[in-house]
Amino acid sequence: MRTRWTVLLVLTLLLAGCTGGGSDSGTGRVTLRFQSLAWQEESVEINKELVREWNASHPDVKVEYVQGSWDSVHDQLLTSFEGGEAPDVIHDASDDLADFAYGGYLADLTDLLPERLRADIPQRSWETATFGDGIYGVPFLQEPRVLIANATWLKEAGVRIPTPQRPWSWAEFREITEQLSGDGRYGVAWPLKDPVSATLNLSLSAGGQLFHRGADGKVTVRFEAGDEIVPRTVHDQVGKDGSAPASLLGSGGSDTLPGFFAGRYAMVPLGFSYRQQIVQQAPEGFDWQVLPAPAGTDGLTQGVSPQTLSIAEDSPHREEAAAFIDFLLRPSNMVRLALGDWMLPTGTRALADPALHTPKDDWATGTALAAHLRPAPAQSVRGYPEWKDKVATPAFQEYYSGAIGLGELRERLEEDGNLVLARYQR
Amino acid sequence: MRTGTAGRVGQYLALLAYLVFLAFPFLWLVSTAFKSPRELGSLHPTWIPQEPTLANFRQAFDEQPLLRAAGNSLLAAAGAALIAVLVATPMAYVIARHRTPLARAATGWVVVSQAFPLVLVIIPLFLVLKNLRMIDSLPGLVLVYVVWALPFALWMLAGYVRAVPVELEEAAAVDGAGRLRTLVSVTAPLLAPGIVATGLFAFITAWNEFFFALVLLKSPEKQTLPVVLTHFIGAEGVADLGPLAAAAFLATLPSLVVFAVIQRRITSGMLAGAVKS
Numbered sequence: 001m002r003t004r005w006t007v008l009l010v011l012t013l014l015l016a017g018c019t020g021g022g023s024d025s026g027t028g029r030v031t032l033r034f035q036s037l038a039w040q041e042e043s044v045e046i047n048k049e050l051v052r053e054w055n056a057s058h059p060d061v062k063v064e065y066v067q068g069s070w071d072s073v074h075d076q077l078l079t080s081f082e083g084g085e086a087p088d089v090i091h092d093a094s095d096d097l098a099d100f101a102y103g104g105y106l107a108d109l110t111d112l113l114p115e116r117l118r119a120d121i122p123q124r125s126w127e128t129a130t131f132g133d134g135i136y137g138v139p140f141l142q143e144p145r146v147l148i149a150n151a152t153w154l155k156e157a158g159v160r161i162p163t164p165q166r167p168w169s170w171a172e173f174r175e176i177t178e179q180l181s182g183d184g185r186y187g188v189a190w191p192l193k194d195p196v197s198a199t200l201n202l203s204l205s206a207g208g209q210l211f212h213r214g215a216d217g218k219v220t221v222r223f224e225a226g227d228e229i230v231p232r233t234v235h236d237q238v239g240k241d242g243s244a245p246a247s248l249l250g251s252g253g254s255d256t257l258p259g260f261f262a263g264r265y266a267m268v269p270l271g272f273s274y275r276q277q278i279v280q281q282a283p284e285g286f287d288w289q290v291l292p293a294p295a296g297t298d299g300l301t302q303g304v305s306p307q308t309l310s311i312a313e314d315s316p317h318r319e320e321a322a323a324f325i326d327f328l329l330r331p332s333n334m335v336r337l338a339l340g341d342w343m344l345p346t347g348t349r350a351l352a353d354p355a356l357h358t359p360k361d362d363w364a365t366g367t368a369l370a371a372h373l374r375p376a377p378a379q380s381v382r383g384y385p386e387w388k389d390k391v392a393t394p395a396f397q398e399y400y401s402g403a404i405g406l407g408e409l410r411e412r413l414e415e416d417g418n419l420v421l422a423r424y425q426r
Numbered sequence: 427m428r429t430g431t432a433g434r435v436g437q438y439l440a441l442l443a444y445l446v447f448l449a450f451p452f453l454w455l456v457s458t459a460f461k462s463p464r465e466l467g468s469l470h471p472t473w474i475p476q477e478p479t480l481a482n483f484r485q486a487f488d489e490q491p492l493l494r495a496a497g498n499s500l501l502a503a504a505g506a507a508l509i510a511v512l513v514a515t516p517m518a519y520v521i522a523r524h525r526t527p528l529a530r531a532a533t534g535w536v537v538v539s540q541a542f543p544l545v546l547v548i549i550p551l552f553l554v555l556k557n558l559r560m561i562d563s564l565p566g567l568v569l570v571y572v573v574w575a576l577p578f579a580l581w582m583l584a585g586y587v588r589a590v591p592v593e594l595e596e597a598a599a600v601d602g603a604g605r606l607r608t609l610v611s612v613t614a615p616l617l618a619p620g621i622v623a624t625g626l627f628a629f630i631t632a633w634n635e636f637f638f639a640l641v642l643l644k645s646p647e648k649q650t651l652p653v654v655l656t657h658f659i660g661a662e663g664v665a666d667l668g669p670l671a672a673a674a675f676l677a678t679l680p681s682l683v684v685f686a687v688i689q690r691r692i693t694s695g696m697l698a699g700a701v702k703s
Contacts, residue, residue, distance in 0.1 A: 033644070039660040041489055066646055067490075069656035071663070072637075075545075079641040083552040085561055087644075093661070194662065252663050262469035277664070281467030 108134035137308030206296030290362035383424030506571035518583030586620025
């Protein structure tokens with residue numbers, strides 16, 4: 001008898017599940033689905049708040065907030081696109097857009113976006129989301145890689161503190177980390193779980209390009225003098241100077257924080273937004289500061305892949321979606337989004353906001369770096385994900401751990417790499 | 427042959443090591459769930475939180491609709507388990523008792539179907555469900571879970587059916603019971619532990635499943651618990667560790683409770699001595 005009741009209950013609940021949901025069809029009201037990848041408490045709240053504000057002021061265009069996840073966004077979007085069920089407004093990052101843009105899944109925003117927004121975001125940022133002749137995303141948040149430093153340690157060691165105006169050179173950085181090391185303590189800890197994007201993005205400062213586009217539009221890999229500086233610095237810090245622990249090379253940024261707080265590492269190269277975790281987790285009285293990453297022949301230049309907002313090609317309400325993006329990215333709203341994510345806005349008016357120039361939590365140091373951010377070198381290269389996974393990641397990992405030398409690194413990146421890229425460029 | 431004291435001690439030590447191996451991640455999860463962000467950033471983590479806090483639970487509930495997601499997961503998992511058992515039991519009986527070419531082919535197909543990776547089936551499955559207008563619906567997800575769990579459930583149940591001596595059914599037939607009566611009164615009760623174990627397997631598989639739920643459900647109000655848990659993970663794998671651990675701890679509880687309640691029914695030796703061999 002009891003079993004029968006259980007069966008009945010489950011079936012009833014299932015039926016209840018069937019009848020949920022609903023649509024606005026027939027009411028003449030447009031409903032847009034906005035899939036956001038915001039995940040930190042403040043950021044989720046601000047995104048939801050902005051959606052509420054939009055809905056309150058636009059009764060004819062209702063926006064539905066859909067929570068996505070960075071962890072699975074690519075697979076989830078790919079399936080949604082294939083099935084014609086993609087959200088109308090899509091939050092992602094510019095380095096994830098190439099396949100979707102070339103695959104025809106994203107709408108070309110060139111004629112959809114208002115002039116205000118086009119003019120507000122610098123051309124170098126637009127380039128991160130430009131594929132072929134079209135713009136497939138609005139870049140709106142970005143973060144430089146910075147050195148988060150134990151301020152007390154650096155002060156006591158008496159080293160020169162770099163500023164965006166007078167940064168360290170890569171050679172100086174290496175010397176200083178060596179000077180700071182000893183007795184089981186290290187000048188720097190490199191969390192290089194994803195060694196490729198970190199290396200390539202930082203290499204722009206030393207004039208590294210790695211990917212070279214020929215007159216025929218085809219891209220080839222060439223590992224030249226400028227590309228060597230950053231990898232060699234890391235390699236020597238780990239293998240020769242003993243100023244960076246080898247044990248952390250495979251770690252993510254968060255994994256370095258306990259050692260950083262415990263005074264094992266003087267500096268950790270991390271994304272600017274890691275400050276939020278540091279504020280939350282640092283022991284009381286721990287004095288930390290943000291320093292610019294070292295500079296090379298091209299100064300403080302580094303590559304970034306900004307977060308983007310795109311519109312699905314299949315969306316029947318592209319104009320409304322573009323209007324919503326325009327609303328989200330009004331300067332004041334962009335500032336709110338930036339503060340919520342602890343990142344920098346791409347918009348010039350938002351970037352000028354005093355809230356982002358305060359010395360508190362070293363916002364000002366990061367903001368001063370914004371002008372040096374360029375599109376990550378590889379993101380528009382077709383075949384980059386495969387090159388990265390199959391060739392570059394293992395090659396860099398082996399080089400950093402000392403298993404192979406610079407010659408073999410070059411050989412693998414170029415020879416194996418060009419074979420992979422050639423398949424995508426036939 | 428009697429096991430010596432040293433052997434017995436060794437056995438218990440091995441068992442203890444295995445228990446520690448199994449319990450370690452869960453206990454660590456519980457410990458993490460009650461730690462403050464500052465303690466989570468400590469280089470020397472402790473098992474017992476030094477300043478236990480419920481803030482992670484509060485934040486997890488504030489940020490994500492955990493209860494609603496748990497309700498959806500429960501519906502999907504219970505529905506899938508129930509239907510999988512209802513469908514698999516008669517099929518397993520036929521496969522185990524009737525050794526026809528068709529039964530052999532079905533068994534082969536069950537084995538082969540296990541070889542298909544998830545990524546291979548997800549897009550065709552998505553399109554099929556879309557045509558059936560079952561995308562973004564819990565019944566659609568239940569259907570997928572049933573299909574996904576069915577081969578293994580069938581395989582498992584067929585083993586249980588084979589373990590029921592056919593002589594018992596023959597004895598019932600001799601006593602005048604018809605086929606249906608035999609099945610209901612003799613075979614089914616003896617299969618109960620197997621059915622429960624299979625249901626449990628289907629339930630836990632569906633309860634923990636992530637990818638189908640991620641791809642097939644669009645509306646936030648229909649998302650299941652594993653999907654909602656990923657919302658605590660940010661770009662480059664950075665996680666909001668405290669709330670994630672708190673939510674993950676809560677998410678494991680139903681599985682544990684279901685298992686604790688049901689495991690008593692998975693008794694062995696019910697058939698011992700049923701027939702002389």
